[in-house]
Amino acid sequence: MSGDFERELQRRFQEMEGPEDMDRQVSGTITRAWAWRRRRRQRRVATVAVATMLAAAGAAYAYTVIHNEDGRQVPEGRPGASERREANPLLQDLPWLYQPNRSKTVDETEGPASSVQFPPGTGYRRAARQLYLSISRDGTLPASARVRPPLERGIVAETSGQGVRLSLAAPFGYNPDNGKVEVPTISLPASLEPSEAAAIIEDLKTGDPSSLPAGAQIEWTMPADCQLRVAGAPEEPACAYIQRNPSPTPGTG
Amino acid sequence: MSAAPADASVPHSQTREARTFGGSGIPTLPPMPLSDRDLIRAARRGDREAADALARRYWEPAWKASLALSGNRHLADDATQDAFERVLRNLSRIDEKRPFGAYLHRVVINRTLDLLRAGARTAKLHDSPDARASLERSLDAMSFEQIVSRLPEERRVPVVLRYLLDYKPSEIAELLGIPEGTVSSRLARGMAELRDGLEEAP
Numbered sequence: 001m002s003g004d005f006e007r008e009l010q011r012r013f014q015e016m017e018g019p020e021d022m023d024r025q026v027s028g029t030i031t032r033a034w035a036w037r038r039r040r041r042q043r044r045v046a047t048v049a050v051a052t053m054l055a056a057a058g059a060a061y062a063y064t065v066i067h068n069e070d071g072r073q074v075p076e077g078r079p080g081a082s083e084r085r086e087a088n089p090l091l092q093d094l095p096w097l098y099q100p101n102r103s104k105t106v107d108e109t110e111g112p113a114s115s116v117q118f119p120p121g122t123g124y125r126r127a128a129r130q131l132y133l134s135i136s137r138d139g140t141l142p143a144s145a146r147v148r149p150p151l152e153r154g155i156v157a158e159t160s161g162q163g164v165r166l167s168l169a170a171p172f173g174y175n176p177d178n179g180k181v182e183v184p185t186i187s188l189p190a191s192l193e194p195s196e197a198a199a200i201i202e203d204l205k206t207g208d209p210s211s212l213p214a215g216a217q218i219e220w221t222m223p224a225d226c227q228l229r230v231a232g233a234p235e236e237p238a239c240a241y242i243q244r245n246p247s248p249t250p251g252t253g
Numbered sequence: 254m255s256a257a258p259a260d261a262s263v264p265h266s267q268t269r270e271a272r273t274f275g276g277s278g279i280p281t282l283p284p285m286p287l288s289d290r291d292l293i294r295a296a297r298r299g300d301r302e303a304a305d306a307l308a309r310r311y312w313e314p315a316w317k318a319s320l321a322l323s324g325n326r327h328l329a330d331d332a333t334q335d336a337f338e339r340v341l342r343n344l345s346r347i348d349e350k351r352p353f354g355a356y357l358h359r360v361v362i363n364r365t366l367d368l369l370r371a372g373a374r375t376a377k378l379h380d381s382p383d384a385r386a387s388l389e390r391s392l393d394a395m396s397f398e399q400i401v402s403r404l405p406e407e408r409r410v411p412v413v414l415r416y417l418l419d420y421k422p423s424e425i426a427e428l429l430g431i432p433e434g435t436v437s438s439r440l441a442r443g444m445a446e447l448r449d450g451l452e453e454a455p
Contacts, residue, residue, distance in 0.1 A: 005448055006416065012397050013417040016320065018313045019330065026308050029334045033341035034301060086346045 039199060084139030090114055090147065091135055095181045096172050105179035106154070106170050107245065116145045116171075120163040124228075127164045128157075128171045132184060132218055151229075154242035158229040173223025179241035184220040289353040297344045308337055311357055314418060318358065319365040321413045324402030332365040339364070355428055358418055362410060400450045408443030411436050 019025060085091045095104045118127040122144070134142040141147070148165060151158055156167040156174065170181045188197050226239035237243070287295075287306070295303035312333065319329035319336075340347075340360055347356060401409060414420045414428065422440065426433040 005444065009412075009416045009444070009447065013317065013321065013413075016317050016398060016417075019316045019326075019333070022309075022312055022316070025330065025334055026305060026312055026337075029337045030301060030304050030308060030341065033304070033338050036338075036342055037299075083345070086343075092346065 085135060086139075088140070090141070090168060091139070094135070094168065096170060096183045097132070097135060104181055105241070106174045106181060107179065114168045115148045115151045115158075115165050116141060116168055117148045117165045118142070118163045119144050120161065122163055124157050124159065124164050124166075125222075127166055128184075128220075129218060131166060131171055154227065154238050155229050156223050156227045158231075160231040170227075172220045173227050174239075175241070176224045176226055176239035177241055179239075179245065182220060182223070184218040186216055186218055188216050290349050293344060293347060293349060293353065296341070304341055307353075308341070311354060312337070315357060315361045318413050318417055319361055320398045321401045321417055322362065322365045322409055323369055324396070324399035328365070328368055332368050333361060335368075336361040336364040355420075355424070358414070359428055362413075366406065366410075397451075401447065403450065404443050404446055408439045408446065411439045412443040412447065415440055 091097075095108075116127075116131060118130070122130070127145075130142045131145070134140060134145075150169075151165065151167050156170045156172075158165045172182045172184050174181050188200060224239060225236045226242075229235070287303070289307065289310075292303045292307040292310075296307060315336070316329050316333045319332045320326060323329055323332070336357070340357055347353065401412065404412060410429065411425050414425045415422070420428065422433055422436045425436045429436070
């Protein structure tokens with residue numbers, strides 16, 4: 001009986017009507033994807049040209065850095081940042097980096113969950129900015145940071161005598177009620193043409209932060225206390241989202 | 254080697270002449286379709302026709318999966334196009350050693366569920382008395398895919414993967430990152446609910 005129904009189900013799925021205008025959808029999708037690839041190649045060429053000029057001028061770094069005194073503004077990226085980022089499993093599908101239209105919750109982040117330890121003397125805000133800038137502009141983790149196991153569930157930053165340790169899944173925190181990973185606010189320079197700004201925003205939404213120009217700023221709201229662990233201070237109760245959503249266990253459903 | 258004389262009663266395509274290459278006697282075979290790996294590599298190099306062939310190979314079943322998950326053709330259109338565009342943009346990240354179809358299907362499923370959760374163009378029926386009454390009245394007009402889309406997500410996804418996309422329970426377990434026992438349990442419950450739903454509809 002069960003076998004009969006399974007076959008019936010397969011038959012019904014087979015008989016479902018397909019898309020009405022598949023040719024147009026396929027063609028349009030490839031056109032958009034190829035246009036994106038073309039734009040990204042053009043930006044890489046421009047970045048390489050800048051780096052080459054700086055190297056020829058005897059510059060110590062291949063960055064074009066503008067207003068870097070407070071570290072809040074974004075330098076030009078190094079060539080190959082995207083490739084380095086894509087080759088590192090730890091840096092793929094980071095929801096806070098790729099600025100998705102709908103952010104994932106802390107439990108929905110894909111890929112290995114880890115934390116990043118910064119050396120003593122690096123505060124939380126400075127560490128989070130270094131993390132964002134290094135991954136987006138250089139395609140790597142900051143040179144001073146070390147990969148560590150995941151933090152306790154629901155905790156995004158922990159400070160101790162060894163320095164600050166950040167969650168790679170949600171270094172800027174998450175909404176304490178619904179668990180959605182927070183993303184930093186990016187301010188683009190006013191000097192950009194509207195079409196340039198629109199293209200950069202579109203890239204951010206679809207997974208490519210490497211087109212951020214020099215002069216872009218990153219800011220965010222400090223995570224709620226329930227997401228922070230401070231050595232020597234009493235532990236705060238877990239955030240509402242964590243309390244309402246205990247860790248999933250095998251065999252449920 | 255010379256070709257045999259042509260026989261007017263035999264279709265040319267089946268003659269020895271047609272089956273040899275330049276009269277050398279070496280038989281030719283119809284061209285084998287390129288593998289997913291070959292198409293991916295060509296597309297990475299910028300070959301748009303390869304990308305087109307790869308997309309067409311998987312488009313309809315992926316679209317149907319999105320329709321079965323959402324019950325909404327417009328949402329299925331959006332989700333499928335978004336998912337394929339994302340995959341084509343990120344060809345360099347694809348692990349060639351793993352099945353391309355499984356990776357693509359996961360992206361399509363995730364995108365469909367993302368759009369559903371965002372409330373894009375799909376009315377969600379909540380388990381309230383008014384909603385149930387409305388649901389019972391609307392069974393007459395409900396299509397098969399709409400009945401499937403009523404299943405809870407945790408059962409709907411395995412059912413679509415198993416009976417539309419033909420994944421084995423072990424493959425579904427790996428795709429979704431859950432134990433195989435959980436997959437079997439959810440499939441069984443999903444099937445039971447579907448059987449009820451289909452028996453109620455005319």
